[in-house]
Amino acid sequence: MSVASVRxxxxxxxxxxxxxxxxxxFGVFTFYPFxxxxxxxxxxxxPYPGLPAKYVGLSQVTSVLGSSAFHQSLISTFxxxxxxxxxxxxxxxxxxxxxxxxxxxxxxxxxxxxxxxxSSVAVAAVVFGTLMNPIVGLLPWLGLNVHPSILQSPTWxxxxxxxxxxxxxxxxxxxxxxxxxxxxxxxxxxxxRLDGAGTWTMFWRVTVPLLSPTLFFxxxxxxxxxxxxxxxxxILIGPANSAFTHTNVLLYYVYQALSIQNDxxxxxxxxxxxxxxxxxxxxxxxxxxxxxxxxxxx
Amino acid sequence: xxxxxxxxxxxxxxDTTAVADLSLDVADGELLVLxxxxxxxxxxxxxxVAGLEEVSDGSLSIGGTIVNDIAPKDRDVAMVFQSxxxxxHMTVAKNIEFPxxxxxxxxxxxxxxxxxxxxxxxLEGLLDRKPGQLSGGQRQRVALARAIVRxxxxxxxxxxxxxxxxxxxxxxxxxxxxxxxxxxTTTLYVTHxxxxxxxxxxxxAILRDGELQQVAAPQDLYERPANTxxxxxxGSPGMNLVDAAVAGSTLSISGTEVPLPAHLAATPDGPxxxxxxxxxxxxxxxxxxxxxxxVEQLGAETHVICSLPxxxxxxxxxxxxxxxxxxxxxxxxxxxxxxxxLFSADDGARLETSP
Numbered sequence: 001m002s003v004a005s006v007r008x009x010x011x012x013x014x015x016x017x018x019x020x021x022x023x024x025x026f027g028v029f030t031f032y033p034f035x036x037x038x039x040x041x042x043x044x045x046x047p048y049p050g051l052p053a054k055y056v057g058l059s060q061v062t063s064v065l066g067s068s069a070f071h072q073s074l075i076s077t078f079x080x081x082x083x084x085x086x087x088x089x090x091x092x093x094x095x096x097x098x099x100x101x102x103x104x105x106x107x108x109x110x111x112x113x114x115x116x117x118x119s120s121v122a123v124a125a126v127v128f129g130t131l132m133n134p135i136v137g138l139l140p141w142l143g144l145n146v147h148p149s150i151l152q153s154p155t156w157x158x159x160x161x162x163x164x165x166x167x168x169x170x171x172x173x174x175x176x177x178x179x180x181x182x183x184x185x186x187x188x189x190x191x192x193r194l195d196g197a198g199t200w201t202m203f204w205r206v207t208v209p210l211l212s213p214t215l216f217f218x219x220x221x222x223x224x225x226x227x228x229x230x231x232x233x234x235i236l237i238g239p240a241n242s243a244f245t246h247t248n249v250l251l252y253y254v255y256q257a258l259s260i261q262n263d264x265x266x267x268x269x270x271x272x273x274x275x276x277x278x279x280x281x282x283x284x285x286x287x288x289x290x291x292x293x294x295x296x297x298x
Numbered sequence: 299x300x301x302x303x304x305x306x307x308x309x310x311x312x313d314t315t316a317v318a319d320l321s322l323d324v325a326d327g328e329l330l331v332l333x334x335x336x337x338x339x340x341x342x343x344x345x346x347v348a349g350l351e352e353v354s355d356g357s358l359s360i361g362g363t364i365v366n367d368i369a370p371k372d373r374d375v376a377m378v379f380q381s382x383x384x385x386x387h388m389t390v391a392k393n394i395e396f397p398x399x400x401x402x403x404x405x406x407x408x409x410x411x412x413x414x415x416x417x418x419x420x421l422e423g424l425l426d427r428k429p430g431q432l433s434g435g436q437r438q439r440v441a442l443a444r445a446i447v448r449x450x451x452x453x454x455x456x457x458x459x460x461x462x463x464x465x466x467x468x469x470x471x472x473x474x475x476x477x478x479x480x481x482x483t484t485t486l487y488v489t490h491x492x493x494x495x496x497x498x499x500x501x502x503a504i505l506r507d508g509e510l511q512q513v514a515a516p517q518d519l520y521e522r523p524a525n526t527x528x529x530x531x532x533g534s535p536g537m538n539l540v541d542a543a544v545a546g547s548t549l550s551i552s553g554t555e556v557p558l559p560a561h562l563a564a565t566p567d568g569p570x571x572x573x574x575x576x577x578x579x580x581x582x583x584x585x586x587x588x589x590x591x592x593v594e595q596l597g598a599e600t601h602v603i604c605s606l607p608x609x610x611x612x613x614x615x616x617x618x619x620x621x622x623x624x625x626x627x628x629x630x631x632x633x634x635x636x637x638x639x640l641f642s643a644d645d646g647a648r649l650e651t652s653p
Contacts, residue, residue, distance in 0.1 A: 187383035190350050195444070196371040196400030209387040 040268035053265070064269040069245065069253075073270075076158055077227065077249040077277075083162040084169060084226040089218050091166065092173025093211075099174075100181045110178070116171030121231030128164045129236050151236055154246045161247050164232045169225055173218055180214025181207075212293040220285055227251065227278055250274045300361030300451040300484055301326045302347060307356035309342050309508075316342040318508040320356070327482040329475070330513075331499035333489060335531070339508035340488045344454050347486060348377050361451055371400070376445035377454040380461060382437045384429040390416070390440050391425040397448045415447035418477070435466045442474070446481065453478070453485040459494060471498060492532055496520070504528050522639075526646035529573045529639060535601060537639065538579065538612045542572040549638065552606045554586045559636045561650065569643040576601065576615035578637035581623065585632035588612060590623045604631060 043053040044060050064070055095113045099106055116124070131138045134149045150156040184207065192206045208215070233252045237244055248256065250270060258267040302324040309317040317339040324330045332340035345351040346358055349370035357364050365373050376397070384393050395412040403411070416422050419439040429437055438458060445453055458474070459467045475498050478485050489495055495502045496516045504511040504519070504527075512524035523529035523537065530536035542551045544565045549556045551572055558565065581602065588604035591611065600622055602614040612631055616622070623629055640649040 185381070185383065187379045187381050188385060190348075190370075191377065191379060191383035191444075192385070192396075193350070193370045194348055194373075194375065194377050195397040195448075197396075198371075198400075201400065206385065209385075212387070 037268045037271055040264050041272055043265055045263045045265045049262070056265075060265050061269050061272075064266060065273070069248075070270070070273075072245060073248045073250055073253040076247060079158060080162050080165070080229070080249050081223060081226040083159060084165045084229070085219065085222040088166050088169035088173045088222055088226075089177075089215065091170050092175075092218070093177045093215075095170065095174045096177035096181055099178065113174045114171045114178075116168050117175065118171075119168070121168065122235060124164055124168055125232045125235035128160075128167070128232075132160055132236075152241070152244060157237065157244070157247050161229075161232050161236060164236075165226060165229045168232075169222060172225070173222065176214060176218045176221070177211075180211050184210050216285070216289055216293045219289070220282060223281055223285070224278060227274065227281075230255065250277070301328075302452055302484060302486065303357075303359045304343070305357045305359070307343075307346065307358055308354045309339070309346060309351060310354045316508050317346070317505075320505075320508075320510055322503055322510060322513060324484055324486060325500075326484055328500045329478050329485040329487060329498060331487045331489060331495040331502045332505060333492060333495040333499075333502050333531075334505035334511075336490055337507075338505040340490075340505050341456055342508075343505070344377075344456055344486055344488045347373075347452065348375055348454050349373050373452075374448075374450050375452040375454055376448055376450040377456065378438075378441045378445050378458045380457040382429070382441040382461075384437055384440055384444075386429050389426050389428055390421060390432070393429070393440055394421075394443045394447050397444060401448070412443075412447050415443040418446065419443045419473075434462055435470060438462060438470060439473075442477070446477070446483075449483075451484065453483050455485065455487045457489055458487075459489075460491070467494075474498065492534065496532075504531065506531075522648065522650075523573075524648050526571055526573070526641045529641070533575060535576055535613045535615075537573045537575050539641070540572050540574070540606065540610050540612065541569065541608070541643070542640075543567075543569050544640070549640075551633070552586050552588075552608065552610075556633055556635050556638065559638065562638070562640055565640055565649055570649060571641040571643055571646065573639035573641060574612075574633050575637060576613040578634040579612065579614045580632050580634075581614055581616070581620075581629050582632040583630050585630040586612075588629055588631050590625050590627045590629055593622055593625060595622070602629075604629060 041061060042055060042057055044056040046053060099110050099113060129151070130136065132150055134140065139150070150160050188210065189202070189206065192202055197206060227249075228251055229249065230251050233247050233249065234255070237247045251274060254267050254270045254274065257263050257270060304320045304322040307317060307320045308315065320339075320343060322330075332343060334340050342351055346353050347360070347365075349365065349368065353366045358366055360373060360375065385396060388396065391412060394415055395408050398408045398411060413422065413425075416425060419442055421436070421439055421443055424432065424436060424440075429440065432440065438461075441458070455474070459470055462470060471494060487494075487498060499516060501513055501515050502519055503513040506527050512519060512528050514522070514524075519528060520532055523532065526539055530539060540551055542549050544550075544558065545567050547558050547563050549558050549562075549570075549572060586606065588606050590602060591605040592603040594601040594603070598618055600616045600620065602616060602623060604612045604614060606612060614631060641647060642649055
């Protein structure tokens with residue numbers, strides 16, 4: 001064996017050694033549960049606790065995928081994501097544009113706009129829950145009579161929960177957009193001003209294309225965030241109201257299947273579907289949107 | 299085409315004055331270079347013409363119209379930036395035609411004019427590329443094409459060559475000069491590179507700490523610098539400046555007496571600063587006594603840096619083949635009396651009694 005290849009082997013050994021702690025942690029808490037999940041999906045829960053789970057192969061998967069509860073959850077999930085992501089991104093961008101001016105006291109607004117990032121989901125949910133309360137909330141104060149509660153309305157419960165998610169995502173979206181705006185090349189914007197671009201052209205033909213990596217990053221992050229929203233639903237709709245399924249987005253459905261219905265098999269199948277959807281959506285975003293993203297190259 | 303006039307223009311940023319009391323005329327069709335060390339206010343002056351910086355005081359006019367309150371896009375000026383500032387998401391063709399599109403020029407005319415501009419700069423083969431796929435020199439040419447396509451009243455160039463490598467810089471320098479002479483568009487060109495300034499400008503305006511020092515044709519600046527700053531800033535190395543005294547018709551430098559030339563003969567007695575270009579000094583005998591501090595060999599010429607007894611450094615430029623002294627060697631610096639410049643010991647202003 002040559003000296004070079006011995007050294008290469010030694011270097012590889014050291015690399016694996018350094019990777020080991022991360023591998024162990026990921027292995028125990030991510031990879032093992034991830035694989036175990038696939039196994040769980042193949043076993044049906046016994047009708048009575050204590051009996052062994054029964055191997056049913058893919059039949060459990062097909063029955064879950066065919067169930068109307070799953071279909072409803074899927075629709076709720078996509079509605080939720082569609083409500084949260086574009087609104088959060090556009091809202092964050094508008095706030096960032098508004099705050100991207102060197103005016104005295106602007107730091108105060110920047111702090112306010114980004115503050116939703118550091119507020120906890122639980123606090124936000126309780127505050128919004130109070131505001132939406134049919135007796136003491138904002139709506140009766142405005143003279144609107146909403147009974148029993150918008151959180152129990154099949155039509156309004158999902159938008160209401162989405163609103164909290166949007167509010168909370170706004171802070172992160174604002175920070176991402178502000179960082180993007182601040183890193184725009186000043187001279188290119190100045191060149192556009194000299195070339196005669198008005199405000200509208202400037203925004204659509206120069207700022208937005210230059211900001212596209214940021215917008216794309218925000219889209220991926222926002223999508224994953226929306227798919228993983230849980231706390232708002234759990235706190236506002238809650239296990240106490242488990243018959244109300246209009247806000248059962250996939251992740252919440254997974255939780256419900258496991259902790260309320262005590263059905264690990266169902267939960268496993270739903271988790272796999274959620275994983276598959278996130279994977280496909282992210283791949284689609286990368287495949288079709290990233291082409292239109294311009295990364296600065298100097 | 300138009301002339302640009304600065305009339306007692308000031309630019310202040312808070313307590314800092316970036317440009318102070320600048321009065322300067324750029325003639326129609328002229329290429330005027332704003333030259334100075336970094337932080338001298340030359341870029342600020344240029345950006346005021348562009349409208350990217352507001353004028354704090356005074357008036358700035360383009361083609362006889364005061365533009366202080368006119369938006370950049372309505373000034374009809376085109377700027378070439380140091381970083382090229384191309385639109386990275388657009389092709390070369392789209393970049394070049396962008397200004398025309400903003401002016402709502404019809405598509406057919408737009409295509410024709412941008413192709414003409416691209417052809418002028420040899421870019422016709424690169425029209426479908428994006429800036430990221432171009433070399434620095436090509437990007438710079440796209441930036442120039444985008445500037446000339448509009449046929450603006452004034453070109454503004456902010457150190458356009460400083461991101462190019464040395465050989466490309468020489469080539470592009472010549473290209474810009476040829477282009478400007480052909481288009482005869484009034485051009486303000488900012489640089490800190492005196493070689494660029496000397497070779498490109500019809501005239502050069504030298505700034506220091508926001509104040510205009512001198513405006514003149516390149517050779518005039520070199521031969522008749524208005525003050526010690528211009529004298530030492532221009533030339534590589536700059537003019538040697540030595541404390542001296544005038545007594546009658548002789549100049550006493552470090553104990554050596556040199557006869558004053560006719561045009562300086564009437565200089566009143568007293569302390570002065572004497573200036574001598576490195577090429578007007580030579581090593582010989584009977585001159586100013588000094589010790590060699592450093593010898594820099596540049597191939598075609600050699601710079602001998604000598605130290606006078608009071609520690610003032612004097613650079614002597616020697617041609618190819620001259621005898622090179624050793625470091626520490628005692629030498630005698632001979633000065634060509636006709637090439638001596640005198641400056642006031644008080645404010646550094648040029649002293650001249652007859653033209």
